[in-house]
Amino acid sequence: MGEYIKRPSTETLGRREKRNLSDRKTEKSDASASKLDQQKSEIGEAETGTCSESIDSQACKKQILDSPLETQAKAEDQAKPEEMFQKIIMPSRDIAYPSNFPFGLENSRKNESSPCSNEHENSNTRPTTALTLQEKDTQQTENDLQQPSEQQFSNTSEKKKLMNSTGQNFRVTTIKEPKSANSSNKIAVTFDRGAKQRKNFSKTQVISTTNKSEQPERAEQPDCPEKKTPGSGQGNGLDSPQKTKIATSGFSNAIGQGNSRVTNLREIANLRDKSSVSPLRKDGPNPQANTSTTPVKPVVKKNDAGKQKPKPQKEKSNVKYFVFNSQDDHIKRALKRYGWTETHGNTTSAHFRWVYTDQELDYKLLQEGQYYNHIQNNKEMTTKNGLMNSFRNHQQYGLDHEQFFPRCYDLGSTSQFQEFKLDFERVALTILIRKLWKYAKSRIDLVTKIKIKKKFEQSQLKDPDNPRNKKVKNFLRNLVLTEETTNPNFVMHSALLEYAILSAKDMIRQHSGVMEDVYSYSLSKLPKKLKEELIYYSRLDPPYKNLTSTDFVINLIFIISNSLILILRKCWAVLNTSGRLRMKRRWANYIN
Amino acid sequence: MGKLYKLKKQFKTNLPQFCLNGMSNLWIVKPSGNSKGQGIHLISDIEEAMINGSQNQARIIQKYVETPLIFFDPEFPLLHNKKFDIRQWVLVSSVTPLKIHMFSASYLRICSSEFDLRDFKDPMKHLTNFSVNKTQYKGRLEDSICSSLEFARYLKTTHNVDWDTQIKPGFVNLITETILSVTDQLVHKPGCFELYGFDILLDQNYKPWLLEVNLSPACAERTPWLTEMLDYMTEGMLKIVLPKTVLATDEVPDPDSVELPKKDKYQWELIYTGEDVGGVANGNNIMIANDLEILGTKADIKKEKDLDKLYHQYM
Numbered sequence: 067m068g069e070y071i072k073r074p075s076t077e078t079l080g081r082r083e084k085r086n087l088s089d090r091k092t093e094k095s096d097a098s099a100s101k102l103d104q105q106k107s108e109i110g111e112a113e114t115g116t117c118s119e120s121i122d123s124q125a126c127k128k129q130i131l132d133s134p135l136e137t138q139a140k141a142e143d144q145a146k147p148e149e150m151f152q153k154i155i156m157p158s159r160d161i162a163y164p165s166n167f168p169f170g171l172e173n174s175r176k177n178e179s180s181p182c183s184n185e186h187e188n189s190n191t192r193p194t195t196a197l198t199l200q201e202k203d204t205q206q207t208e209n210d211l212q213q214p215s216e217q218q219f220s221n222t223s224e225k226k227k228l229m230n231s232t233g234q235n236f237r238v239t240t241i242k243e244p245k246s247a248n249s250s251n252k253i254a255v256t257f258d259r260g261a262k263q264r265k266n267f268s269k270t271q272v273i274s275t276t277n278k279s280e281q282p283e284r285a286e287q288p289d290c291p292e293k294k295t296p297g298s299g300q301g302n303g304l305d306s307p308q309k310t311k312i313a314t315s316g317f318s319n320a321i322g323q324g325n326s327r328v329t330n331l332r333e334i335a336n337l338r339d340k341s342s343v344s345p346l347r348k349d350g351p352n353p354q355a356n357t358s359t360t361p362v363k364p365v366v367k368k369n370d371a372g373k374q375k376p377k378p379q380k381e382k383s384n385v386k387y388f389v390f391n392s393q394d395d396h397i398k399r400a401l402k403r404y405g406w407t408e409t410h411g412n413t414t415s416a417h418f419r420w421v422y423t424d425q426e427l428d429y430k431l432l433q434e435g436q437y438y439n440h441i442q443n444n445k446e447m448t449t450k451n452g453l454m455n456s457f458r459n460h461q462q463y464g465l466d467h468e469q470f471f472p473r474c475y476d477l478g479s480t481s482q483f484q485e486f487k488l489d490f491e492r493v494a495l496t497i498l499i500r501k502l503w504k505y506a507k508s509r510i511d512l513v514t515k516i517k518i519k520k521k522f523e524q525s526q527l528k529d530p531d532n533p534r535n536k537k538v539k540n541f542l543r544n545l546v547l548t549e550e551t552t553n554p555n556f557v558m559h560s561a562l563l564e565y566a567i568l569s570a571k572d573m574i575r576q577h578s579g580v581m582e583d584v585y586s587y588s589l590s591k592l593p594k595k596l597k598e599e600l601i602y603y604s605r606l607d608p609p610y611k612n613l614t615s616t617d618f619v620i621n622l623i624f625i626i627s628n629s630l631i632l633i634l635r636k637c638w639a640v641l642n643t644s645g646r647l648r649m650k651r652r653w654a655n656y657i658n
Numbered sequence: 659m660g661k662l663y664k665l666k667k668q669f670k671t672n673l674p675q676f677c678l679n680g681m682s683n684l685w686i687v688k689p690s691g692n693s694k695g696q697g698i699h700l701i702s703d704i705e706e707a708m709i710n711g712s713q714n715q716a717r718i719i720q721k722y723v724e725t726p727l728i729f730f731d732p733e734f735p736l737l738h739n740k741k742f743d744i745r746q747w748v749l750v751s752s753v754t755p756l757k758i759h760m761f762s763a764s765y766l767r768i769c770s771s772e773f774d775l776r777d778f779k780d781p782m783k784h785l786t787n788f789s790v791n792k793t794q795y796k797g798r799l800e801d802s803i804c805s806s807l808e809f810a811r812y813l814k815t816t817h818n819v820d821w822d823t824q825i826k827p828g829f830v831n832l833i834t835e836t837i838l839s840v841t842d843q844l845v846h847k848p849g850c851f852e853l854y855g856f857d858i859l860l861d862q863n864y865k866p867w868l869l870e871v872n873l874s875p876a877c878a879e880r881t882p883w884l885t886e887m888l889d890y891m892t893e894g895m896l897k898i899v900l901p902k903t904v905l906a907t908d909e910v911p912d913p914d915s916v917e918l919p920k921k922d923k924y925q926w927e928l929i930y931t932g933e934d935v936g937g938v939a940n941g942n943n944i945m946i947a948n949d950l951e952i953l954g955t956k957a958d959i960k961k962e963k964d965l966d967k968l969y970h971q972y973m
Binding site for chain 1: 678723868889
């Protein structure tokens with residue numbers, strides 16, 4: 067990069083002109099096979115490009131009429147090279163904005179943000195090719211008229227290389243050198259123009275604006291007389307984006323209009339013969355330029371650019387587009403690694419779509435060979451409601467979702483809410499039983515522990531050397547007697563509870579085979595007040611200190627026995643109201 | 659007491675969801691359409707549920723898993739006394755025939771606060787969604803997730819639980835049954851595929867429970883290993899979904915050339931392949947595929963009439 071910058075500007079100027087000439091040469095003499103392909107494609111570009119030129123031939127004539135001044139300009143160009151480069155390069159920034167070309171947006175962004183860094187990327191090489199193409203298609207016509215005079219340039223291949231390298235050099239130098247006040251002004255101008263153009267999308271509109279935009283610019287720069295050559299360069303740069311656009315937007319039938327265009331071209335060429343070409347020829351075979359340019363790298367880049375450029379026109383082009391609207395950057399990354407390109411506008415023709423949420427219309431528009439990251443009706447699974455309903459529907463077909471999906475109910479439907487209510491009560495009941503069971507267990511354990519302690523003390527008195535006593539001693543070491551254990555009420559509770567549970571279990575034993583029906587037990591037949599109490603107790607932890615002892619115990623046991631009765635739905639008929647009353651009386655007797 | 663214990667056992671065997679019931683009657687309310695943990699809250703009161711149900715938005719109420727797998731291990735501080743669930747990627751590459759792929763690796767999403775059933779109003783203790791715990795994980799994003807590979811290693815070494823034999827089959831079963839239950843509804847179209855994110859919770863007995871299925875699972879790349887996992891995941895997915903010829907471009911004519919270095923821990927596994935029902939697009943029309951047969955003999959009307967006459971004569 068650095069060496070390019072240091073180079074004298076006169077050389078680069080000479081090279082630029084040389085490039086034009088070498089282009090002519092290469093077209094005339096068919097070079098290698100690899101270049102042939104390039105040329106074909108480039109010619110295709112050029113032909114479509116001329117379409118626009120025929121329309122704005124007026125503008126071209128204007129340019130050419132001014133061209134006699136070029137010889138003057140040449141001298142001053144050497145004095146103020148930076149300005150000139152600025153003018154040449156700035157259009158290239160305008161080139162790559164997209165209207166319907168999917169590459170465009172990104173490339174243009176890249177150019178604006180970091181034009182130097184991405185030298186190896188195709189995005190940078192494209193604008194230069196656009197320039198050359200533009201120049202070529204004007205000079206292609208000159209070729210036809212000036213064939214004999216061009217024999218001066220014999221070593222075509224070297225010059226081609228030269229031209230490529232210069233193409234690169236232009237970019238680099240101009241970006242690094244814009245220091246003069248004039249050049250900065252011009253930058254502003256070109257950007258404005260770019261903004262104007264961005265608004266226009268239709269072909270004709272775009273062309274008309276460019277014609278207009280060229281003229282005011284000249285008016286803005288009346289001081290510098292050397293504007294003609296750079297002006298023409300700018301014109302080229304200006305026209306080229308539209309040409310690329312036209313070319314890419316699929317006006318391939320432009321070839322059919324070739325005849326009409328050729329006449330236009332010849333008119334232009336005739337005009338140019340008189341003025342613009344002659345100075346070029348003088349500077350063309352400049353020996354200095356030959357010696358100074360050595361780098362070979364750009365040749366490769368040129369080839370790349372040649373491949374890139376005509377992609378949309380090639381019939382067998384293998385460019386894959388994807389549409390991306392999601393936060394999953396990893397998908398984007400992977401596709402870009404495979405060389406896919408992202409589009410923003412034309413979504414229906416993309417090969418691959420990755421979007422966050424799907425829409426019904428997307429499935430209708432989906433064609434063969436396109437890939438889409440959604441399956442129609444996926445809402446059956448991905449929404450909570452859909453998943454629940456699909457599980458419910460499939461319950462009868464033997465899919466046992468109970469094994470892996472926590473049961474759930476739709477709060478919107480009344481029937482399911484009733485189901486939920488039952489479930490809620492059922493859970494409350496089981497929690498209550500479990501809590502009481504745990505509590506009773508701990509209490510009863512303490513009672514047994516006290517008994518053991520008493521036995522131990524007795525046995526120790528009888529036989530202190532018994533080895534068994536050691537074990538018991540260890541067992542009792544951790545035993546801490548709290549106040550609760552001394553309170554007879556709590557012991558009573560647990561004993562009662564145990565009795566209640568045992569009696570309930572007896573009933574279960576009497577009616578064995580009932581457990582199959584366990585799932586359908588309910589509390590619906592309990593009185594409402596009792597139900598509420600049950601749910602209330604299920605939230606508390608025993609011992610229930612705030613409650614009066616006797617009433618609570620009676621209630622509690624009544625609830626438990628009832629709940630256990632309710633588990634045994636088949637026993638319901640057997641255990642009628644009298645049975646329940648009898649039980650209640652029995653508990654009461656026990657307490658008193 | 660022993661009898662009551664038996665009763666409890668009977669409950670457990672007959673009610674598969676008995677073990678979900680903890681000591682507090684907790685239920686979780688979820689709005690149907692929302693994502694990222696919006697509108698989800700826990701309730702333990704039936705009146706609250708009624709109020710929720712009367713609101714116009716579609717809501718479901720689900721039993722809250724009160725006994726999740728929680729480790730009390732200060733040596734593994736990432737999961738110490740914290741609830742977590744597992745985000746499993748599942749790819750359905752085609753509907754007919756049904757093809758389900760499961761990614762070998764997944765990641766654990768961890769709550770930012772310590773698990774506590776008594777304080778069930780605090781979402782940071784119970785919801786694993788990153789958007790809920792975002793504020794707590796500011797500056798220490800690597801604590802919010804844990805690789806399943808690391809988790810499996812931890813289980814093997816300290817708890818002697820093998821991921822591949824004890825936990826993974828449950829995952830496979832869960833995923834296939836879930837997708838099978840909706841296959842009738844899914845519409846087959848060539849070129850359509852879908853990546854799902856299954857949120858799976860493990861309970862005390864290492865049993866997996868499905869919480870929900872996510873459409874387009876959002877993956878914020880929080881740690882380098884997750885980025886790597888995602889890269890392998892996407893590459894594998896693209897290779898399954900897109901044929902090689904489709905994947906190739908001008909720049910990369912051979913997709914294999916840009917392949918990431920192969921790693922056994924990151925790969926898609928085909929866990930279910932449905933039968934290829936020849937050409938029938940919808941699952942409802944399977945019957946048409948078989949030939950229909952009519953059995954029986956031709957009715958002889960004349961004979962029937964004669965029989966009728968005889969019958970009437972004898973009557």
